[in-house]
Amino acid sequence: MLYWACRAGIGWLVPLAGEVIWWIADGNHHAAHLAGLIVTVLLAVAHLAVMPQWRYRVHRWETTDDAVYTQAGWFNQERRIAPVARIQTVDSERGALERMFGLANVTVTTASAAGPLKISGLLDGDAQRLVSEMMENTRTAGDDAT
Amino acid sequence: MSEPTPGTELSPAAPEPPDADTSAANTPAAGPATDGWRRLSPRMLLVHPVQEVVRAFPALIVLLVAGTSTGGGPWWTLAGLGAMIVLGLLRWFTTTYRITDDQVQVQRGLIRRRLLTVPRDRVRTVDVTAHILHRALGLARVTIGTGRSDKKNDGLRLDALTATAADALRVELLRRDPAAATAPAKGRTTARRRPARPAEEQERELARMRPSWLRFGPFTLSGVIAVGVVAGFTARIVSEAHIRVSQIGAVREGAAQIRHTPMWVIVLLAILVCLLIVTIAAELGYLLSFWNFRLTRQPGGTLHVSRGLVTSRKTTIEERRLHGAEISEPLLLRAVRGGRCIAIATGLRVGRGAERGGSMLLPPAPRTEVDRVAGEVLGSTDPVHATLRPHGPRARRRRYTRALTFVAVPILALLALWAWAGWPSWAWQLSLILVPIAVGLAFDRFRGLGHTVVDGILVSRLGSLVRRRSMLSVDGVIGWNLRRSFFQRRAGLATLSATTAAGRQHYPVPDLPLPEAVRLAEEAVPGLLTPFLTNNPEPTTDP
Numbered sequence: 001m002l003y004w005a006c007r008a009g010i011g012w013l014v015p016l017a018g019e020v021i022w023w024i025a026d027g028n029h030h031a032a033h034l035a036g037l038i039v040t041v042l043l044a045v046a047h048l049a050v051m052p053q054w055r056y057r058v059h060r061w062e063t064t065d066d067a068v069y070t071q072a073g074w075f076n077q078e079r080r081i082a083p084v085a086r087i088q089t090v091d092s093e094r095g096a097l098e099r100m101f102g103l104a105n106v107t108v109t110t111a112s113a114a115g116p117l118k119i120s121g122l123l124d125g126d127a128q129r130l131v132s133e134m135m136e137n138t139r140t141a142g143d144d145a146t
Numbered sequence: 147m148s149e150p151t152p153g154t155e156l157s158p159a160a161p162e163p164p165d166a167d168t169s170a171a172n173t174p175a176a177g178p179a180t181d182g183w184r185r186l187s188p189r190m191l192l193v194h195p196v197q198e199v200v201r202a203f204p205a206l207i208v209l210l211v212a213g214t215s216t217g218g219g220p221w222w223t224l225a226g227l228g229a230m231i232v233l234g235l236l237r238w239f240t241t242t243y244r245i246t247d248d249q250v251q252v253q254r255g256l257i258r259r260r261l262l263t264v265p266r267d268r269v270r271t272v273d274v275t276a277h278i279l280h281r282a283l284g285l286a287r288v289t290i291g292t293g294r295s296d297k298k299n300d301g302l303r304l305d306a307l308t309a310t311a312a313d314a315l316r317v318e319l320l321r322r323d324p325a326a327a328t329a330p331a332k333g334r335t336t337a338r339r340r341p342a343r344p345a346e347e348q349e350r351e352l353a354r355m356r357p358s359w360l361r362f363g364p365f366t367l368s369g370v371i372a373v374g375v376v377a378g379f380t381a382r383i384v385s386e387a388h389i390r391v392s393q394i395g396a397v398r399e400g401a402a403q404i405r406h407t408p409m410w411v412i413v414l415l416a417i418l419v420c421l422l423i424v425t426i427a428a429e430l431g432y433l434l435s436f437w438n439f440r441l442t443r444q445p446g447g448t449l450h451v452s453r454g455l456v457t458s459r460k461t462t463i464e465e466r467r468l469h470g471a472e473i474s475e476p477l478l479l480r481a482v483r484g485g486r487c488i489a490i491a492t493g494l495r496v497g498r499g500a501e502r503g504g505s506m507l508l509p510p511a512p513r514t515e516v517d518r519v520a521g522e523v524l525g526s527t528d529p530v531h532a533t534l535r536p537h538g539p540r541a542r543r544r545r546y547t548r549a550l551t552f553v554a555v556p557i558l559a560l561l562a563l564w565a566w567a568g569w570p571s572w573a574w575q576l577s578l579i580l581v582p583i584a585v586g587l588a589f590d591r592f593r594g595l596g597h598t599v600v601d602g603i604l605v606s607r608l609g610s611l612v613r614r615r616s617m618l619s620v621d622g623v624i625g626w627n628l629r630r631s632f633f634q635r636r637a638g639l640a641t642l643s644a645t646t647a648a649g650r651q652h653y654p655v656p657d658l659p660l661p662e663a664v665r666l667a668e669e670a671v672p673g674l675l676t677p678f679l680t681n682n683p684e685p686t687t688d689p
Contacts, residue, residue: 062678064677066673066674066677067625067674067677067678069678075631075632076629076630076631076632077629077630077631077635078627078628078629078630079627079628079629080625080626080627080628081625081626081627081628081674081675081678082624082625082645083624083625083674086624086625110624110625110645110647111492111624111647112624112625112645112646112647112651112652113651114627114643114645114650114651114652115624115625115627115645115651115652
């Protein structure tokens with residue numbers, strides 16, 4: 001959860017920084033700038049308070065021998081299912097932020113460009129295990145429906 | 147350096163695939179000694195420079211103007227022209243290709259050499275296009291489509307081979323054992339299969355363009371886009387060359403005239419002129435793109451589409467990879483009872499514009515024809531005519547609220563501007579006309595929603611401005627995406643999308659009640675969803 005909060009927090013820094021720079025550069029209209037800054041800060045705090053909890057409660061995943069299922073999102077939620085027989089690649093990636101928290105994101109792609117299933121915020125060890133498990137299952141399955 | 151063998155330099159006007167002798171000469175087994183790498187046709191040395199010059203035309207105009215104003219004379223332009231020509235020639239020198247028994251390889255680039263390799267059994271579609279320069283010289287450009295949804299589609303494009311070589315290549319790349327072609331693709335072992343298509347012994351024509359179809363030309367949007375493109379191009383040239391429009395005598399007289407006529411006459415005239423231009427442009431566009439349209443089914447298990455008046459284009463689609471068809475009716479076409487048919491196949495992107503890339507199975511034509519062709523392609527007419535299940539009252543309510551909210555925004559904005567910024571009152575009063583339009587649109591959009599599964603084909607219809615009836619075979623469905631926005635969750639609805647490797651990559655069935663969505667997914671692909679339907683799935687770990 002902290003991971004998601006950090007990720008969103010970094011996102012919010014951009015408009016905040018923009019507003020501060022604008023304020024410094026402008027020099028007049030202090031009241032308007034202050035109001036704008038306060039509104040942004042309030043929105044950011046609200047977002048950061050609500051979103052990670054919600055996302056955590058929604059995000060789940062499950063794999064069986066035949067299929068992979070993920071559920072993700074917070075405001076708009078999406079569930080995706082793909083059969084193991086049609087999996088083409090299983091990637092795991094760790095950016096800088098992920099490495100700081102010891103997490104990894106796993107992406108399962110199929111032949112369809114609209115179908116990648118993403119599992120984010122897995123512990124490193126779990127991610128490795130998941131990847132090798134799925135590659136095992138995929139290998140014993142059939143063709144990929146292209 | 148390897149030249150195409152002399153046997154293939156037949157007269158440029160012969161577009162039919164050559165007989166067995168010359169096609170054997172095209173395969174690499176008989177190729178020359180530089181291990182099979184072949185160059186594009188040397189006639190391209192003439193074409194590439196011209197193409198580059200045309201592409202760089204606006205820039206050359208800039209150079210010309212800069213040259214005359216700085217007194218350097220035309221030297222800059224000549225230098226630019228020379229550079230373009232050299233670039234074009236280099237392209238020919240640095241591109242080679244090779245076809246082996248199991249691969250297709252293309253090497254291109256001067257500074258950054260790229261080698262593109264594709265296994266031959268990944269080739270799904272082959273597209274042979276010849277625009278006017280090509281046709282004059284007897285050449286054709288070959289584009290090879292694979293199962294990947296290549297967005298940046300420069301990959302396997304051979305620009306250009308001789309027309310006969312191109313045709314031979316097309317036949318060769320998609321040659322399949324006819325028995326294997328009609329066997330259903332390996333994959334799910336569901337009991338319900340698509341109806342098997344009859345094996346053809348010879349080519350059978352499925353559809354042919356009739357002159358009476360020209361009446362549908364003005365109802366497509368191709369005219370608008372063409373006019374826009376021409377206008378943009380002209381505007382650029384005018385501004386680059388610093389032509390002052392007001393200096394032209396005719397324009398000045400016209401402007402004087404305009405000052406003396408009332409506003410509404412001018413507006414009316416402007417609208418009429420625009421309509422006329424757009425209609426003519428659309429009709430011309432239709433004629434140019436779809437004259438001589440012909441859809442045939444070939445004995446090797448492929449569908450062959452050929453069309454075009456000035457630029458001729460032939461696409462071959464392997465039927466085993468054709469997973470369905472889509473009938474789309476834009477609003478204008480629907481008004482005159484016309485429609486279009488597009489293939490849902492892997493290896494063909496659904497392109498933009500009136501031509502929809504290479505996947506058009508039938509251009510704007512009478513709806514009965516469209517239905518017939520779709521039935522032929524799918525193997526049965528049931529999906530085309532099946533009655534669809536409606537989506538329920540909550541979906542209808544959602545259509546209305548979305549449409550009304552959408553128009554409320556500009557109306558309220560105009561109201562606010564009138565109240566606080568002194569904008570004229572006719573602005574927001576005029577915008578009230580958006581409300582009945584929105585209501586009508588919402589009504590039509592709800593009427594367009596529907597879904598069913600029949601004969602192993604998932605049928606989903608949606609939309610009003612462009613009403614699409616997608617008929618996707620369940621063999622082609624890879625997985626499901628079930629999307630629920632905040633408002634959909636509150637209404638108990640969900641949008642179910644079937645993901646597939648073909649066509650648009652996902653085909654949504656919007657705004658279904660959730661139990662219905664689950665039931666539909668189960669019916670279409672039994673067993674995929676069931677393991678996850680238990681009431682308490684194990685929530686596996688997250689930190």
